Amino acid sequence: MKTVHVNGPVPYPIHIGPGLLDDGQRLAARVRGRHLLLVSDTNVAPRYAARVRDALLGARPDLQIGQYLLPAGESSKTIEQFAAVIAALADLGASRDACVVALGGGVVGDLAGFAAACWMRGVDCVQLPTTLLSMVDSSVGGKTAVDIAQGKNLVGAFHPPRAVLADTGVLATLPLREVRAGLAEVIKYGALGDAAFFDWLGEHQRALLDGDADALAEAIARSCQHKADIVERDPLERGERALLNLGHTFGHAIETEQGYGHPDNDNLNHGEAVAVGMVLAAELSTRLGMAPAQDVQALRGLLAGFGLPVTVPAGLDPQALLARMRLDKKNIAGRLRLVLWRGIGQALVVPDVDEDQVLAV
Ligand code: NAD
Ligand code: ZN
Incomplete structure (x- = not known):
């Protein structure tokens, strides 16, 4: 496994290597409270969400894990989907020590990160990027956003993640394009x-x-x-x-x-x-x-x-x-x-x- 450290006001690690989605201890160590919302999309969740849930519950059986899935694709990076993630946090009863876990590409990461930035003025977010693009770019650096008809990423916030775990094993199912x-x-x-x-x-x-x-x-x-x-x-x-x-x-x-x-x-x-x-x-x-x-x-x-x-x-x-x-x-x-x-x-x-x-x- 390789690790890159992002220093600054809110330091966090980026871990890179195969099998990280199954590393429940490492993931759970980043979750402070009991409430966790797993945000993913309809392509990624059927392949990987159960692994993440099982790993987390293996390390922290007390966790209350909610899940919200977006339809796959850029057209989901909207204010409407943002509102739906916020509603899922509310339904979970998420408190200020809640954690949003983004399992997916940049669309999931940007949207879930923005919801984490806004829920109760900011809760923790952990990024589990599953596309190469999100591993090298969008999961790192704390920029979160949604698109509007007038332009991309015009509504958003800076909200650095608590950690980035890039499981390179998942790239095996990523389409060549x-x-x-x-x-x-x-x-x-x-x-x-x-x-x-x-x-x-x-x-x-x-x-x-x-x-x-x-x-x-x-x-x-x-x-x-x-x-x-x-x-x-x-x-x-x-x-x-x-x-x-x-x-x-x-x-x-x-x-x-x-x-x-x-x-x-x-x-x-x-x-x-x-x-x-x-x-x-x-x-x-x-x-x-x-x-x-x-x-x-x-x-x-x-x-x-x-x-x-x-x-x-x-x-x-x-x-x-x-x-x-x-x-x-x-x-x-x-x-x-x-x-x-x-x-x-x-x-x-x-x-x-x-x-x-x-x-x-
Ligand atoms: P994406 O999230 O739409 O993922 C691309 C496709 O791959 C989707 O259909 C997804 O369901 C599928 N997929 C994801 N992981 C998979 C896997 N392991 N196996 C099979 N299929 C998988 O797109 P993206 O390219 O990851 O991200 C693009 C977005 O990232 C854009 O909205 C862009 O604006 C944003 N971005 C943000 C930043 C930032 O700093 N926040 C930086 C760069 C890009
Ligand atoms: Zn880019």
Whole structure:
């Protein structure tokens, strides 16, 4: 097992390794009171929820465990589902020492985390991420949110988890498309701040796509360490943390404009949209004379090598995407503020980007 520590006002560990869902002692050690709400989705729960319940009750037979399941997919990250999780906490009689356990991908983690942030002004949350994307990104760092029709993640709170337990064994059932989506966020860490990691990913492409356990654990741990380092220095995103949004302003615009991804439609999922978004950010950087063109080529090549999309889906109107980008949380005083780069491993925040240049890419 590998462990990454996130220091800061509320320190917590990220454990990474196979079999963690069955480690009832480790999980129960994070639960202070008697009330626990397990939040999961309709894909994940049938596979893994019973294991988690059994492990917890084996360690703490006195626990009162409630369960709430969301329909799988981004379209569940809504205020309505948030209200339903809150109602489940109320039905459980959850007190202030209650614990919300999020078992699932980023959708479950963001929604359950937000409910934990709000119930009685904040109860504990433990993240059990089951997608690669949630292991390397969304379960770490304490950002929680729901989407609204006008845009992604526009309603939310900072609420760090008490612990993250990433059981890498569950990646065996994750569809390849979702593995690739997670790898987009892994590549993001290399692209924004670690050229050596970027190269390592190129060298381990086959192993990562084949589900090689060691390669995946290494990629997860290195990604979490990157995120932990940045979040420690800037927990509330006053500065440097914005770099983690490389590709996201473009990506969120695509996701919102297209209609959120769902297992039953072909719309880009979050990781795929971020892949396209990173290429656009890199192309824009070259256009603005900030970065060499060959670095865009290298990024495009790496993403495409992992089977990720690198161009905007057909049929999306650039003006409409730009309008979506104007609602991004990073903008200040109505000016477009984007994460761009000087090349591989060197992202930076650029305030007041010219909209015509954005339209051009
Ligand atoms: P997701 O939660 O929708 O999971 C993807 C799909 O995989 C779902 O259908 C899910 O049911 C299924 N699944 C999950 N685990 C599985 C497993 N082990 N086996 C089989 N199927 C499984 O999506 P995601 O990609 O994990 O997360 C995307 C979300 O994360 C977006 O809403 C994004 O905004 C958010 N996000 C948040 C942060 C943050 O800092 N909070 C960071 C990055 C992304
Ligand atoms: Zn992301």
